[in-house]
Amino acid sequence: MKPAMWYLMMLVVGFFYVYLTAIQYIRGQEIHQPPSNYLLQYDPQYFDHNLVNPAPSLSFGYHNYSAMTDFLRAMSATHPNLTALYSIGKSVQGRDLWVMVVSSSPYQHIVGQPNVKYVANMHGNEAVGREMLLHLIEYLAKNYETDEYVRWLLDNTRLHIMPSMNPDGFEVAKEGTCQGGQGRYNSRGFDLNRNFPDYFKQNNKRNQPETEAVKQWVSKIQFVLSANLHGGALVASYPFDNSPNTIFQQFTSTPSLTPDEDVFNHLAGVYSFSHATMHLGLPCKPGAPTFTNGTTNGAAWYPLTGGMQDYNYVWHGCMDITIEMSCCKYPMASELQKFWQDNRQALVQYMGEVHRGVRGFVKDEQDRQVEGASMKIRGRDVGFQTTKYGEYWRILLPGRYTIEVYAAGHDPAVEDFTVVETNPTLLNITLRRTPDRHDRPPRPSYIGGPNQLQGAGQKNQGGIMGFFSSVSDQISNVFKIFG
Helix, strand or coil: CCHHHHHHHHHHHHHHHHHHHHHCCCCCCCCCCCCHHHCCCCCHHHECCCCCCCCCCCCCCCCCHHHHHHHHHHHHHHCCCCEEEEEEEECCCCCEEEEEEECCCCCCCCCCCCEEEEEECCCCCCCHHHHHHHHHHHHHHHHCCCCHHHHHHHHHCEEEEECCCCHHHHHHCCCCCCCCCCCCCCCCCCCHHHCCCCCCCCCCCCCCHHHHHHHHHHHHCCEEEEEEEECCEEEEEECCCCCCCCHHHHCCCCCCCCCCHHHHHHHHHHHHHHCCCHHHCCCCCCCCCCCHHHEEEHHHHCCCCCCHHHHHHHHHCCEEEEEEEECCCCCCHHHHHHHHHHHHHHHHHHHHHHHCCEEEEEEECCCCECCCCEEEECCEEEEEECCCCCEEEECCCCEEEEEEEECCCECCEEEEEEECCCCCEECCEEECECCCCCCCCCCCCCECCCCCCCCCCCCCCCHHHHHHHHHHHHHHHHHHHHC
């Protein structure tokens, strides 16, 4: 490349970087954030108990924050034995980040029962997922008595449904806008799906209250399975969303595969093939990408830094995928009933995937639960931990596996086991205490857990390459917003 052309290219790239960085610091109205220690410990005082009239049937229309709140409270009042409403925190402008538990035991954790979550409307202008989750809450509650599969699901699973992670953005987004970015960001101008710690790269973006609330939430409750609902395409995307930090890889369609590639590919396929048309992999418009079987690795589509699905997986051992459920980001309300018909089966079927693989308890020789034991499946270097009750779960496909367990003051344990298709494998593990050793034994060589990558992004490259990588992230955002 001639020097003049090189300087011109750098000038253009630099302009985009400065411009987009400036956009991120647009400030919205702020309120004081309450301390985080109110977050869920299954204490009834943290649940919403506002009494309202019983819930009418949910219309196929968009529900702003006030209408959404009224509906959620009405559902909780109408179905108190199946639903419980709580807030994990506040948006920048003070709106609650509502979550509805749907379960046959909504106010109490049943030991051994896995937690699953759905999150929607992370980008405020991607509105279909928000309405789909409201309809899902209604569908599950109203069909518990008559639908055998729904009853089984709610009797054996705790479902946590967050219709809107970005309620401020939704309030300013415009119905009928299929592209463009109005309402995408939170009210400070930050993209919430670029605001989490990243495995591959240091993420220096200022922490936002919405993402901080989610981080605290997933640190309090051990979610096993999750999906994040977006709009603007029709595809199920899975980790990794990012790739090793070079400017060249940022602009290639190279997959960035996790150690659990088989599981993620399967989970994405479950949603895609349960959807009316997603599995066809058709483009949204001429020239748009096509996706084999309606699924894609995130980085192979376009890499991004600070995404939520990678964070859930690496930091907390939660299998999380991203569902792009509508070619138009904010379609007209008249289309919502068709979206519900297309997605209902997939939304319900996907949650049931938490009941495959291996599960059990880790206890000591006195039958006491071992909290915080570090676990990994041999050959899969993303780990997970036991809960305070000694519970653990791991989604796996049929096959033979070896699990490794490490806990302070105990000898490590290694167990072989088999996973079958028809039901999860129950594997309880007993650790032998080492009386004369109170230090933590050497941790296994794996990625994951709450202490994962202190400071984040330890694979980061600094200097000029770090600058170029940050620029490439911003340019990728432009194509995503307007594409």
